[in-house]
Amino acid sequence: MSQQVQDQLLSGDPEGGEGEPALALLALDAWHRAHGGRMVPFAGYEMPVQYEGIMAEHLWTRESAGLFDVSHMGQLIFSGPGVEAALEALMPADIAAARPGNPVYSLLLAENGGILDDLMFTRRDDGSIYMVVNGACKWDDIAHFREHLPDEIETNYLEDQALLALQGPKAVDALSRLIPGVEALVFMQGGLFQWQGHELWISRSGYTGEDGFEISVPAAAVEALADALTAQDEVKPIGLGARDSLRLEADLPLYGHDLDTETTPVSAALGFALKKRRREEGGFPGYERIMAERETGPILKRVGLVIDGRQPVREGAAVVDADGTEVGRVTSGGFAPTAQKPIAMAYVPAALSAVGSRITLAQRGKIHTAEVVQMPFVPHRYVRKGA
Amino acid sequence: MSRYYTEDHEWVEVDGDIGTVGISEYAQSQLGDIVFVETPDEGKEVSKGDDVAVVESVKAASDVYSPVSGTVLEGNAALADTPELVNEDPEGDGWFFKITLSDPSEVEGLMNDSAYAEFVSKL
Numbered sequence: 046m047s048q049q050v051q052d053q054l055l056s057g058d059p060e061g062g063e064g065e066p067a068l069a070l071l072a073l074d075a076w077h078r079a080h081g082g083r084m085v086p087f088a089g090y091e092m093p094v095q096y097e098g099i100m101a102e103h104l105w106t107r108e109s110a111g112l113f114d115v116s117h118m119g120q121l122i123f124s125g126p127g128v129e130a131a132l133e134a135l136m137p138a139d140i141a142a143a144r145p146g147n148p149v150y151s152l153l154l155a156e157n158g159g160i161l162d163d164l165m166f167t168r169r170d171d172g173s174i175y176m177v178v179n180g181a182c183k184w185d186d187i188a189h190f191r192e193h194l195p196d197e198i199e200t201n202y203l204e205d206q207a208l209l210a211l212q213g214p215k216a217v218d219a220l221s222r223l224i225p226g227v228e229a230l231v232f233m234q235g236g237l238f239q240w241q242g243h244e245l246w247i248s249r250s251g252y253t254g255e256d257g258f259e260i261s262v263p264a265a266a267v268e269a270l271a272d273a274l275t276a277q278d279e280v281k282p283i284g285l286g287a288r289d290s291l292r293l294e295a296d297l298p299l300y301g302h303d304l305d306t307e308t309t310p311v312s313a314a315l316g317f318a319l320k321k322r323r324r325e326e327g328g329f330p331g332y333e334r335i336m337a338e339r340e341t342g343p344i345l346k347r348v349g350l351v352i353d354g355r356q357p358v359r360e361g362a363a364v365v366d367a368d369g370t371e372v373g374r375v376t377s378g379g380f381a382p383t384a385q386k387p388i389a390m391a392y393v394p395a396a397l398s399a400v401g402s403r404i405t406l407a408q409r410g411k412i413h414t415a416e417v418v419q420m421p422f423v424p425h426r427y428v429r430k431g432a
Numbered sequence: 433m434s435r436y437y438t439e440d441h442e443w444v445e446v447d448g449d450i451g452t453v454g455i456s457e458y459a460q461s462q463l464g465d466i467v468f469v470e471t472p473d474e475g476k477e478v479s480k481g482d483d484v485a486v487v488e489s490v491k492a493a494s495d496v497y498s499p500v501s502g503t504v505l506e507g508n509a510a511l512a513d514t515p516e517l518v519n520e521d522p523e524g525d526g527w528f529f530k531i532t533l534s535d536p537s538e539v540e541g542l543m544n545d546s547a548y549a550e551f552v553s554k555l
Contacts, residue, residue: 046440046441046442046455046459046487046494046495046496046497047440047494047495047497094491095464098464098465099464099465099489099490099491100464100465100490101465103490286464286490286491289491290490355467355468355512355515356468356470356486356488357467357468357488357493359493379490379491380467380468380488380490382465382490387467387468409493
């Protein structure tokens with residue numbers, strides 16, 4: 046027996062490979078091991094890929110609450126005069142109009158409109174911008190910001206800050222028991238809270254499609270907070286394996302897999318990240334190419350596929366035409382624990398991107414068929430205002 | 433009847449010239465939740481070491497090699513609908529295929545229970 050396809054989470058890992066610098070340890074490293082976490086290299090860290098098993102952890106998160114350690118992600122603070130305009134020169138967000146305390150999804154764009162990273166930023170009341178970027182990209186992002194932002198803008202990497210995500214329908218019950226007041230937040234809203242003398246930045250957001258929270262906590266307090274959370278009956282620790290299957294079911298693209306410098310916001314079906322004022326005024330990298338692509342439509346477009354049969358089709362499989370020529374590519378794929386069938390994200394020719402289109406795939410010498418479906422594969426359960 | 437193991441974590445249980453093949457308890461524990469198994473068709477001629485089956489977990493696909501040479505008698509049809517049998521009973525109901533051995537002496541190069549247990553303990 047031999048493993049043909051590495052865990053998606055491990056492939057394309059720029060910092061965890063052989064011959065690379067030693068892996069960094071998370072503030073919760075010993076905690077993960079004590080809780081039975083199976084540790085793997087990811088984004089330059091040793092991270093828990095699973096505890097009791099990906100399927101069980103995935104389903105637990107969908108029905109109760111899962112605690113994820115996402116401290117590998119980069120937490121940055123930008124400050125200085127004109128910080129909104131300076132960052133707008135690098136991304137298509139309407140930062141000036143972003144309401145303080147409300148996280149916004151955006152993209153860091155290359156000069157040609159390719160995607161350097163996807164991220165969340167939040168305007169803070171003090172005028173600074175807090176940003177969370179992907180762990181595997183953070184050092185490149187920081188270098189990019191330092192190179193392209195004016196000298197008067199300060200970029201601070203919050204390396205002593207850990208990040209937890211508590212996700213699932215019972216996350217609010219568990220967290221509000223420890224930190225009263227978080228239940229008043231709605232999806233994509235955040236605030237500062239106190240817990241045992243520590244200041245926490247908590248937003249009602251996440252990357253699983255479930256209701257839940259992301260909690261930025263001083264690294265010195267993260268173990269105590271993880272203990273307090275997992276002491277709640279609703280909460281179990283969940284690994285990166287289930288995080289990947291959850292986000293795939295929720296139509297949430299993963300940088301380095303579904304998004305990279307070869308993809309644009311239009312081909313990646315992330316047009317919502319191109320804010321109206323910015324589309325009208327321009328002034329972000331790749332503006333002309335991206336607007337032209339919006340007009341004419343992209344050559345390739347990211348879609349969701351349900352694979353016929355039970356065999357998963359994974360990242361790297363080819364989308365082929367009737368002659369067997371490669372015309373696109375699967376960028377994420379696996380067996381969906383909630384949907385109980387194999388699903389995938391793929392880039393397909395625009396003519397094949399409509400819901401209901403039949404797609405042919407080639408993987409390891411075998412042909413598979415699939416149908417383009419509406420994403421998300423599993424409905425989002427965010428708690429929105431007025432709901 | 434005797435059971436033999438490969439270093440790639442397949443097992444074969446031999447009864448006369450008929451072998452039943454699967455993956456070990458250790459292998460299933462490493463793979464995690466199994467969601468799909470592709471077994472070989474009846475009549476397929478295989479050589480020792482050929483990749484003859486595929487097992488897919490939530491996170492990865494793995495090839496399964498035949499521990500012996502011979503002709504496939506049948507694949508385990510139950511795995512088509514219940515691949516999780518491999519997690520539940522890898523060295524029993526979760527078998528992959530049965531094969532008529534063309535050279536029963538090939539098993540002499542494989543590990544017995546205790547040798548395999550020692551092999552796994554060092555991994």
